[in-house]
Amino acid sequence: MPTLRGWICIAFGAISIALGRFLGLAEMYVIGAVLLALAILAVLVAVFRPLRLGVGRTITPSRMHVGTTGRVEVAVRNGSNRSPVIRMTDRVQGTNGAQLFISPLQPDETTKAAYRLPTERRGLVKVGPVDFESTDAFGLAVRRFNAPSVGQMVVYPDVVPLPPAPPSPASERRSTSDQPQFIGGRSDEFHALRPYVPGDDIRRVNWAASARHDDLIVREDEAPTQNHLTVLLDNAALVNDDALDRGASVAASILTSMRNGSDPFRLLTLDGSDTGYVLGPAGLDQALSILAMAEPAPVVERLNDAAVLGAQGALVFVTSQQPSIEHEGMGRYGRIMTISLAPSVWDPAVPRVPSAAEAVAREVRLTLGSMEDLAPIWSRAIATLLSSGSGG
Helix, strand or coil: CECHHHHHHHHHHHHHHHHHHHHCCHHHHHHHHHHHHHHHHHHHHHHHCCCCEEEEEEEECCEEECCCEEEEEEEEEECCCCCCCEEEEEEECCCCCEEEEECCCCCCCEEEEEEEEECCCCEEEEEEEEEEEEECCCCCEEEEEEECCCEEEEEECCCCCCCCCCCCCCCCCCECCCCCCCCCCCCCCEEEEEECCCCCCHHHECHHHHHHHCCCEEEEEECCCCCCEEEEECCCCCCCHHHHHHHHHHHHHHHHCCCCCCCCEEEEECCCCECCCECHHHHHHHHHHHHHHCCCCCCCCCCCHHHHCCCCCEEEEEEECCCCCCCCCCCCCCEEEEEEECHHHCCCCCCCCCCEEEEECCEEEEEECCHHHHHHHHHHHHHHHHHCCCCC
């Protein structure tokens, strides 16, 4: 189709022909005819010129945290005759897209272009499709088409380095007879002596006791304590995107502190998302993916059943200063740590609330007035628990 310059050329051509007829000037006819012919020829070339472009895209990394920068590399292959200069726009969700110019390509030639992809908000960033735009040498006509090449990148919440939560009074201890292979290795704490059964490790035989009983006796040790941790995100109380972004960042920071240990952790949200108890980097990726996609949930009247069933160890409840649920139903957890986000955490226009921590019975309550205070106030709360002996 004609560009603005093309429409102007057509308009001047028509005016020249009209003036030539009105004034009887053959020169005006010639000028008008040339302008119209040039514009029509440009449109025909733009429409009928064969263009077949293939597109491939690589996004690295496919998962990243808020504030980091990704890289998108686009490969374009020409599958027709020599191509003209082409402007390519790779659509990026939430932005105007990335605009790149591709120089003329020979048949079967491939060129690559790359651009940086900033990550300002958590969530799923969709990239593509690709829009192409080619014009003639005079800029009188343009041809637009696209390639359905799409990709996506998951942006995890921002993470603040934190120390892991200490073991809860309700953490499980199981003997090796119930669970021969358990996470975290074998403990050296004595549990009981029992008769030898086929399959027991001969190194566990207690020879002194075996001599007294005229039979093989095996020493059985306790399994090490597992620090089960559940993080519950109150995405019904964090009512807007900015508040939920900060709440997700707090939850992500706590879960990330557990990734290198052998202790199970779990993420719950009030709209029903539940990782179950997971371990290590793979479990953390699952939890962070949920936090990346979390949205404000409808207000609920009670704790969802998933948070009560299978409750073990400690619960970290990430909410606002006006929680959407009460604490009923949380009694099965050995310890409850409530982190209440003040409005000043996500709204710089609100006066900053001082961050504070207090212990009420078996519950630790943290008030967070700024994300900058998360690491020191969390560390102070952990140190208090450990020094008071309540961490074991």
